[in-house]
Amino acid sequence: MSMEIIGQQMVNGITLGGLYALIALGYTLVYGILLLINFAHSEMFMTGAYVGYFTLIGLSKIDFFTSSNVGLLLLYVLAFLAGMIVTGLLGMLTERFAYRPLRNAPRLAPLISAIGVSLFLQNAALLWISSRSIPFPILFEIRQDDIAGVNVSSMQILIVGTTILLLLVLDTFVSKTRVGKAMRAVSQDREAAGLMGVNINYIIALTFFIGPALGGAAGIFSGMYYGSIKYNMGFIPGIKSFTAAVIGGIGNLRGAMLGGFTLGMIEALAAGFISTGYKDVIAFAILILVLVFKPGGLLGESVVEKV
Amino acid sequence: MLKVNNIHTFYGKIEALKGISVEVNEGEIVTLIGANGAGKSTTLKTISGQLHPTEGDVQFLGETVSGMLSHEVTAKRIIQVPEGRHIFPQMSVQENLDMGAFLRNDKAEIAADIERAFELFPRLRERKNQKGGTLSGGEQQMLAMARAMMAKPLLLMLDEPSMGLAPVIVDTIFETIVRLNKEGMTILLVEQNAHMALSIANRGYVLETGKVVLEGPGKELLANELVRKTYLGEV
Numbered sequence A: 001m002s003m004e005i006i007g008q009q010m011v012n013g014i015t016l017g018g019l020y021a022l023i024a025l026g027y028t029l030v031y032g033i034l035l036l037i038n039f040a041h042s043e044m045f046m047t048g049a050y051v052g053y054f055t056l057i058g059l060s061k062i063d064f065f066t067s068s069n070v071g072l073l074l075l076y077v078l079a080f081l082a083g084m085i086v087t088g089l090l091g092m093l094t095e096r097f098a099y100r101p102l103r104n105a106p107r108l109a110p111l112i113s114a115i116g117v118s119l120f121l122q123n124a125a126l127l128w129i130s131s132r133s134i135p136f137p138i139l140f141e142i143r144q145d146d147i148a149g150v151n152v153s154s155m156q157i158l159i160v161g162t163t164i165l166l167l168l169v170l171d172t173f174v175s176k177t178r179v180g181k182a183m184r185a186v187s188q189d190r191e192a193a194g195l196m197g198v199n200i201n202y203i204i205a206l207t208f209f210i211g212p213a214l215g216g217a218a219g220i221f222s223g224m225y226y227g228s229i230k231y232n233m234g235f236i237p238g239i240k241s242f243t244a245a246v247i248g249g250i251g252n253l254r255g256a257m258l259g260g261f262t263l264g265m266i267e268a269l270a271a272g273f274i275s276t277g278y279k280d281v282i283a284f285a286i287l288i289l290v291l292v293f294k295p296g297g298l299l300g301e302s303v304v305e306k307v
Numbered sequence B: 001m002l003k004v005n006n007i008h009t010f011y012g013k014i015e016a017l018k019g020i021s022v023e024v025n026e027g028e029i030v031t032l033i034g035a036n037g038a039g040k041s042t043t044l045k046t047i048s049g050q051l052h053p054t055e056g057d058v059q060f061l062g063e064t065v066s067g068m069l070s071h072e073v074t075a076k077r078i079i080q081v082p083e084g085r086h087i088f089p090q091m092s093v094q095e096n097l098d099m100g101a102f103l104r105n106d107k108a109e110i111a112a113d114i115e116r117a118f119e120l121f122p123r124l125r126e127r128k129n130q131k132g133g134t135l136s137g138g139e140q141q142m143l144a145m146a147r148a149m150m151a152k153p154l155l156l157m158l159d160e161p162s163m164g165l166a167p168v169i170v171d172t173i174f175e176t177i178v179r180l181n182k183e184g185m186t187i188l189l190v191e192q193n194a195h196m197a198l199s200i201a202n203r204g205y206v207l208e209t210g211k212v213v214l215e216g217p218g219k220e221l222l223a224n225e226l227v228r229k230t231y232l233g234e235v
């Protein structure tokens, strides 16, 4: 096994890991606030991809967007904004109508509701859009660079760069701003947060905007990276990213980022060293190992409870 | 200042409060005592907007606050220290105090108030950067009270501040309550420790299964035969 192949697989792993990290954040944010595993999150990823797709198709009919590099850049920025905003709003809508009415119900009820939303959205995309996979428009030329014998595409740089930027923005937002502090407070003790004057419904709604918006961005990246989108495209990345969130310590933001990159890297290296067919087996074996030795995940803190 | 008028509060189909009326005047310490499950916490939660009465209302400074959500009641500066303290476990002592001042934006004054909180409870200053979840029960109670003070309450409601604490710490907590009251704070105090609560209270209410069965000045209740038998453990 040559150094080049290791390097190559690491580059692929970081790209994949960035996608997992973006999606994993959505699972971990919602879990941190509501202790709910949002099964519909994989469909947020799919929704982002479709909204991005339709925005690109629609706007590329306008000459301005396709005739210059500035226009193209603007086109993709708009596609991302549209994908993130629409998906974020869809997330808020699901919270309002599928989860909020069940907030005081037994824990299993919102979980079932989440599965319902997931099936609903998948079938809506299947029936109203297409049952087949759709090619995702790439309107710019992808450059391939050779860095120390490793092939890095401009697409990978774009994905990893934007992902890291989004992660930094989120991390700063949650740790530094007033609203971010309120989010942490709600996730640590909802009742106490309310007594401090935090508007809990607003914070939960905001969480359901941010998580799905990041998932939606990941969906567009996935479309650009793999070149196609499909109604059920969220399923596998959803499970993998949920796994990443658990590896990192569910409820912990930096944990989700670390878990995403770790999982992407393990998967890519396993595919390179052993075989593509075994990469998932190996990834999940490692998940089980992590959980055996650190049940709370890599960065999971055991909450000290005092009576 | 606070008027609770004949409130009925339910948990699902269970009627926890069956018509409770309580009044607190400015500058008073008023205490609610009663056995486990009498409805003391439910009364405080109904005042603070965590629960909503199906009947009756809560008036604060002439305004109806029942029906408001808990963050809206907090904005009226009715501040509750909940039973079990509810410290943010992953936040430091300093950050917990900052959360207490969540609705304020007068930075300089907040800093001065944190200083005052540390004067009130010097042990908190030593543990300024320690995570809330790693504090002892007594320290958590001090933090919970200090955090509530950061919101500049007009009415401070304390739910069983002495619960599970060593006698020395209980004394400290009660001394602090009296001191805050002397400085002008109006206090509604829920306690299992009826003796201590009634000794410092201007007035008290005795609750039993969702109803007020007795009320009167603290000293009078302390001398009352029923109270002595039921809540002070005398035969």
Ligand SMILES: Nc1ncnc2c1ncn2[C@@H]1O[C@H](COP(=O)(O)OP(=O)(O)OP(=O)(O)O)[C@@H](O)[C@H]1O
Residues within 6 Å of the ligand: B011, B014, B016, B034, B035, B036, B037, B038, B039, B040, B041, B042, B043, B083, B192
């Ligand atoms: N979340 C809840 N769901 C259902 N019933 C509840 C709930 N919380 C309290 N109750 C019931 O309401 C009644 C009053 O409870 P409350 O907590 O107000 O009592 P309390 O006087 O504060 O008791 P304690 O001294 O034990 O704290 C009890 O019968 C209790 O079982």
Ligand SMILES: [Mg+2]
Residues within 6 Å of the ligand: B040, B041, B042, B083, B159
């Ligand atoms: Mg109680």
